[in-house]
Amino acid sequence: MPELPEVEVIRTGLMPLVSGHRVDRVQSFRSDLRYPLPDLATFTGCRITGVRRRAKYLLFEIDNGQTLIWHLGMTGQFHVLSQEAASHPHEHVRFDLDGGQALVYRDSRRFGYAGVAKTRHLKTHPWFVGLGPEPLGIHFDADYLILCCKNRRTPIKSLLMDGRVLVGVGNIYAAESLFRAGIHPGRAAGKIGGLRLSHLVSCIQQVLAEAIAAGGSSISDFVHADGKPGYFSHAFQVYGREHLPCLVCGRPVKRIVQSGRSTFYCGGCQH
DNA sequence: AAATGAACCTGTTTGC
């Protein structure tokens, strides 16, 4: 479900609700999601000291020196509810916290997954080795993207969604960023000039920052920890708008399939 | 090496 802005919004929503709280009880209602779940019961009695993010992973810092790493897949959701709240059909894990609240994980498709690592050694965890830079961090800049694109024949959209190049950008924000930059999603990465790539870096950063500020994009099931939706989907220029007029030039938005994923773009504005 | 497709799983929307 979530791309970087959604995960970031979830993180900031969860932070004040769970930070500093002790885990009184852990219940897992199945032994696996996408992969086998780690032994979460070991966190009983520990405190959550913070919630961070790397790429699309949520990182719960625990006071036993470990970090609980959680990926939401397509449909994963975290909620903080009263411990009295009735369980949900797709609720898989529940952490009862001191103070009467519970941190609950739901995931209808179960593409999500979780793991545990020593906080000191997080960077060497297999899920993080080889990941590209954060798009809103200082290591993602024009020089870097130009280097990544050099001699690459892959379509620029596929390159943006490759986590080894850049993390956090998924199907929605790749499409929206390329529209804003005026670049056709199918264009070979190596055939885009440096100035245009430099502009693309700015567009990616702008789109992501605006999406975070808007509270993320609620398509079908993205909601914050408090259950409220995000509003960035109202700002989509091309995503999900096949056949509708381009908001800039009026020509109908097109949809093509790249690597099995829908890509939306405007043939008039993107070259 | 690099690009595409399949797989994972369920829910919702679309089309006949």
Add this chain to the structure above:
DNA sequence: TGCAAACAGGTTCATT
């Protein structure tokens, strides 16, 4: 109206 097919925010693995 009913049913089946298509499609969905992600990632990994196998196959051209």
